[in-house]
Amino acid sequence: MSVxxxxxxxxxxxxxxxxxxxxxxxxxxxAPGGSPGPAGGRTATxxxxxxxxxETLRLLAGNPTAAVAAVLLLLIVLVAVFDEPLAPQGxxxxxxxGRLQPPGLEHPFGTDDLGRDVxxxxxxxxxxxxxxxxxxxxxxxxxxxxxGLLAGFYGRWVDDxxxxxxxxxxxxxAVLLAIxxxxxxxxxxxxxxxAIAVVYVPIFARVTRASxxxxxxxxxxxxxxxxxxGDLRLLTRHVLPNAAPPIIVQxxxxxxxxxxxxxxxxxxxxxxxxxxPSWGLMLAEGRGYIELAWWIAFxxxxxxxxxxxxxxxxxxxxxxxxxxxxxxxxxxGGR
Amino acid sequence: xxxxLDDDVLVSARGLxxxxxxxxxxxxxxxxxxxxxxDGVDLDIxxxxxxxxxxxxxxxxxxxxxxxxxxxxxxxxxxxxxxxxVTALGRRQLRALRRRAGMVFQDPFxxxxxxxxxxxxxxEPLEVHGLRPGRRERAARVxxxxxxxxxxxxxxxxxxxxxxxxxxxxxxxxxxLAGEPDFLVCDEAIASLDVSVQAQVLxxxxxxxxxxxxxxxxxxxxxxxxxxxxDRIAVMYLGRIVELGPAAAVGREPQMPYTQALLSxxxxxxxxxxxxxxxxxxxxxxxxxxxVPSGCRFRTRCPxxxxxxxDVDPALQPAGAPGQLAACHLHGVVGRxxxxxxxxxxxxxx
Numbered sequence: 075m076s077v078x079x080x081x082x083x084x085x086x087x088x089x090x091x092x093x094x095x096x097x098x099x100x101x102x103x104x105a106p107g108g109s110p111g112p113a114g115g116r117t118a119t120x121x122x123x124x125x126x127x128x129e130t131l132r133l134l135a136g137n138p139t140a141a142v143a144a145v146l147l148l149l150i151v152l153v154a155v156f157d158e159p160l161a162p163q164g165x166x167x168x169x170x171x172g173r174l175q176p177p178g179l180e181h182p183f184g185t186d187d188l189g190r191d192v193x194x195x196x197x198x199x200x201x202x203x204x205x206x207x208x209x210x211x212x213x214x215x216x217x218x219x220x221x222g223l224l225a226g227f228y229g230r231w232v233d234d235x236x237x238x239x240x241x242x243x244x245x246x247x248a249v250l251l252a253i254x255x256x257x258x259x260x261x262x263x264x265x266x267x268x269a270i271a272v273v274y275v276p277i278f279a280r281v282t283r284a285s286x287x288x289x290x291x292x293x294x295x296x297x298x299x300x301x302x303x304g305d306l307r308l309l310t311r312h313v314l315p316n317a318a319p320p321i322i323v324q325x326x327x328x329x330x331x332x333x334x335x336x337x338x339x340x341x342x343x344x345x346x347x348x349x350x351p352s353w354g355l356m357l358a359e360g361r362g363y364i365e366l367a368w369w370i371a372f373x374x375x376x377x378x379x380x381x382x383x384x385x386x387x388x389x390x391x392x393x394x395x396x397x398x399x400x401x402x403x404x405x406x407g408g409r
Numbered sequence: 410x411x412x413x414l415d416d417d418v419l420v421s422a423r424g425l426x427x428x429x430x431x432x433x434x435x436x437x438x439x440x441x442x443x444x445x446x447x448d449g450v451d452l453d454i455x456x457x458x459x460x461x462x463x464x465x466x467x468x469x470x471x472x473x474x475x476x477x478x479x480x481x482x483x484x485x486x487x488x489x490x491x492x493x494x495v496t497a498l499g500r501r502q503l504r505a506l507r508r509r510a511g512m513v514f515q516d517p518f519x520x521x522x523x524x525x526x527x528x529x530x531x532x533e534p535l536e537v538h539g540l541r542p543g544r545r546e547r548a549a550r551v552x553x554x555x556x557x558x559x560x561x562x563x564x565x566x567x568x569x570x571x572x573x574x575x576x577x578x579x580x581x582x583x584x585x586l587a588g589e590p591d592f593l594v595c596d597e598a599i600a601s602l603d604v605s606v607q608a609q610v611l612x613x614x615x616x617x618x619x620x621x622x623x624x625x626x627x628x629x630x631x632x633x634x635x636x637x638x639x640d641r642i643a644v645m646y647l648g649r650i651v652e653l654g655p656a657a658a659v660g661r662e663p664q665m666p667y668t669q670a671l672l673s674x675x676x677x678x679x680x681x682x683x684x685x686x687x688x689x690x691x692x693x694x695x696x697x698x699x700x701v702p703s704g705c706r707f708r709t710r711c712p713x714x715x716x717x718x719x720d721v722d723p724a725l726q727p728a729g730a731p732g733q734l735a736a737c738h739l740h741g742v743v744g745r746x747x748x749x750x751x752x753x754x755x756x757x758x759x
Contacts, residue, residue, distance in 0.1 A: 302507030
């Protein structure tokens with residue numbers, strides 16, 4: 075996944091004349107320093123401040139792909155929240171007579187091998203899949219980034235100790251590690267999230283550390299230190315924000331993979347337990363009937379695919395929009 | 410070494426050393442050598458003066474500037490700021506020093522955080538040191554500072570990429586001034602600006618220096634800029650100050666062969682003079698700061714090299730105009746005799 079920001083879409087409504095002008099403020103410096111309002115001709119070309127979060131929303135709206143992804147994700151989340159009233163049937167209403175029915179008027183997504191309505195199960199499974207995904211990534215993001223931030227910023231033995239521990243986690247195959255965690259703590263959605271998080275912590279630590287290593291050496295970090303800023307301030311105000319883009323991308327990718335991982339663990343019988351619906355579990359169950367009834371596996375697969383895609387597109391869009399350099403039309407010709 | 414003990418000295422360095430270790434490639438990464446970026450510098454900067462520090466790239470000018478503020482940790486010697494030993498300061502005291510001594514960096518494109526607005530950048534020292542508590546007071550102070558450096562306060566909500574190099578450098582200066590420092594290190598502050606903008610920033614610095622009574626260490630490889638702004642000039646070569654004196658004297662009558670060569674490299678803006686003048690052209694390259702020649706460190710390139718140059722490490726001694734010092738045996742052999750065992754370094758160039 076490329077970290078290079080794509081050229082931002084034109085921020086709607088910004089008059090082109092507002093690109094910074096070279097000349098105005100380069101007026102002779104002998105101008106009286108303290109006199110109020112020496113602006114005169116200068117102000118005209120200089121754009122005043124705007125509230126930041128509103129600007130962010132506005133720009134996100136100006137990025138069509140990201141906006142569509144955001145709206146779709148919002149819909150998916152709403153479906154997950156209001157699953158009970160939305161689902162046409164219960165998740166476990168078995169209808170043996172109506173098993174393996176193809177998509178039709180009565181069952182838009184068909185029925186599975188026990189005659190359960192696939193659409194209903196997808197709607198009811200959304201909350202499980204999303205909750206596990208979000209929770210897993212949230213834990214991994216917080217823990218992993220913190221470790222990476224400290225390791226990258228302080229270097230030396232801090233780096234050595236933290237990253238060697240991460241290497242140890244890396245050394246285990248991901249599924250094996252997750253199974254080990256679940257075997258110790260027992261199945262359940264919370265533990266599934268924890269198991270997935272343990273797998274993703276070292277990835278976040280690595281990505282964050284690499285990014286921090288670059289940012290740490292930037293002159294503005296030294297400049298900030300030269301005015302007396304302490305480590306905490308440097309880390310939170312300068313290093314983390316500037317190291318964030320790859321982390322944002324990693325988050326969106328991980329959300330996607332976490333949904334898939336939940337599926338894999340459920341398939342192995344360690345995640346969501348069978349009668350309950352989850353997208354991954356449905357995908358696994360439908361696998362056996364793929365020649366007879368493609369819809370059993372297809373629709374949960376589509377649900378996973380769409381969710382994952384939306385996470386990725388939104389992540390890309392967010393990364394671009396959060397970069398002030400992308401906010402102006404041609405970014406300022408700097409580095 | 411001036412030997413003077415006047416109390417109007419604001420910053421003083423004695424035997425200051427910054428050696429960066431060179432580590433081997435083995436597992437234990439043992440130290441196999443050192444880059445002697447700053448190698449025994451004695452320097453007094455007087456209150457209210459502008460001291461120009463010149464020298465080639467890699468001679469340790471910037472490291473010296475950083476070491477004076479302890480942005481780089483000195484490996485030897487001491488630095489005093491207004492009477493207190495900077496090298497012995499604890500965390501909290503160091504923070505207090507950071508308010509009183511600021512730094513303007515070379516590259517205005519790299520020295521401003523791209524994700525923070527001008528106001529956030531300029532307000533950082535205020536927040537760090539708890540000056541002007543309260544949002545409104547802080548905003549007012551930021552406006553003041555921006556006006557002081559010739560920027561419109563209305564730009565405070567903008568991001569660095571929206572500015573030109575000169576404007577960014579002004580923001581950098583405003584940040585450095587926010588804590589109302591006494592001492593400002595300008596580390597090649599105009600080097601990466603367009604020539605026309607250089608003059609403006611130079612004049613701005615000079616105006617601020619007078620207006621605020623600042624003490625300025627102006628580090629640059631641009632001799633004409635340094636002569637324009639400085640009261641005194643220090644010339645640095647391979648980690649050591651080799652000549653120091655009033656700007657006019659050093660500019661007109663340099664006493665150290667290296668300074669003479671530096672000066673003669675500056676073109677004269679008059680065609681016939683430029684064509685006919687005699688130039689001192691140095692041969693050879695600057696020796697590596699990891700292998701400094703013994704004795705006089707300039708001897709490998711000096712056109713006047715003679716007997717004592719590889720045996721005695723020259724100290725600064727009065728030469729030429731009053732207040733002018735040069736580290737050169739041509740003015741009398743003064744300095745530390747190099748013990749036989751220490752003789753290392755490059756063979757003199759023929």
